[in-house]
Amino acid sequence: LQLNVFCQTKPTIEASTNIQFSCIQIHYDGLDKQMTAARLNLLNNYWDVVHDFSADESPVANYTLLYEEKAVQLQSAAVFQNSSVTFERSKSTVLSTGNLLSENINQVAILFCQVDNESIVDDPKEPLLMILDIYRQLNVSFVKTVQTPVDAATMRNFVNPRWKGSSKSKAVMAIFIWNCTDNEQNFFNKAISSNNWVGKVNLKVGSDAMDVIDEVYKIIDSNRS
Numbered sequence: 001l002q003l004n005v006f007c008q009t010k011p012t013i014e015a016s017t018n019i020q021f022s023c024i025q026i027h028y029d030g031l032d033k034q035m036t037a038a039r040l041n042l043l044n045n046y047w048d049v050v051h052d053f054s055a056d057e058s059p060v061a062n063y064t065l066l067y068e069e070k071a072v073q074l075q076s077a078a079v080f081q082n083s084s085v086t087f088e089r090s091k092s093t094v095l096s097t098g099n100l101l102s103e104n105i106n107q108v109a110i111l112f113c114q115v116d117n118e119s120i121v122d123d124p125k126e127p128l129l130m131i132l133d134i135y136r137q138l139n140v141s142f143v144k145t146v147q148t149p150v151d152a153a154t155m156r157n158f159v160n161p162r163w164k165g166s167s168k169s170k171a172v173m174a175i176f177i178w179n180c181t182d183n184e185q186n187f188f189n190k191a192i193s194s195n196n197w198v199g200k201v202n203l204k205v206g207s208d209a210m211d212v213i214d215e216v217y218k219i220i221d222s223n224r225s
Contacts, residue, residue, distance in 0.1 A: 004072050005047040006094050008040050013063060014053035022066040023047050025092040029084040032093050045097055095131070 004024035005011055013019055023045065035042060048065045055062065072087045080086075089096055 002066075006040075006045050007047045007049075008044060010046045010049040010051055012051045012053070016052075016054070017058070017062045019063040020066055021047060021050060021063060023097050024072065024094055025087050025089045025096060026072070027084070027086050027088075027091045027093045035093070042094065045094065047097070 001016075001018065002020045002022070003011070004022050004026075006024050011021060024047070032042070048067075050063055050065070052062055086092075
């Protein structure tokens, strides 16, 4: 069974075998508004954090994660011919997120957007626009986005000594893997400027990025427990 998934919590299976999970790629008119109305945050997709209640009962894994692109299999494509529904990655409302591992640590980059506006926390359209600019126009393999509460002291230590967020503020974290040439760095900065995030965005690359990633996921894990 192949499941193309967007999941705000984490997929859960029990007494199931041979399940394949992948990140769904889908767009149709109004999907973003429907997800906002349902209080689903497009920045937080945990499709690959699967909990298996039956894991101890099987000698092999009951599921696999497909990080490569896996198109939705349709029994009849004609059903969507006269609609705005598409499963193309380049048009998807749901971002393609994959494995955090990279063979070349120098290609890992982490982007932080400081969020100090409650309307943005509830409807993260502004940071999404900037992230989509980078995602679609640079030669990147998009990895993960997270919107999470952050501790100001941690952010000042790991991200930016001048971080202005309070202890209750939130940040949007976007992790990319790409070979950041000078031209791409210029576009990266242009995308930040065009979306009015100057002064609120911090970029780390390489080993510095990995240190930040480790620290932020400790925060996420502690918030879940």
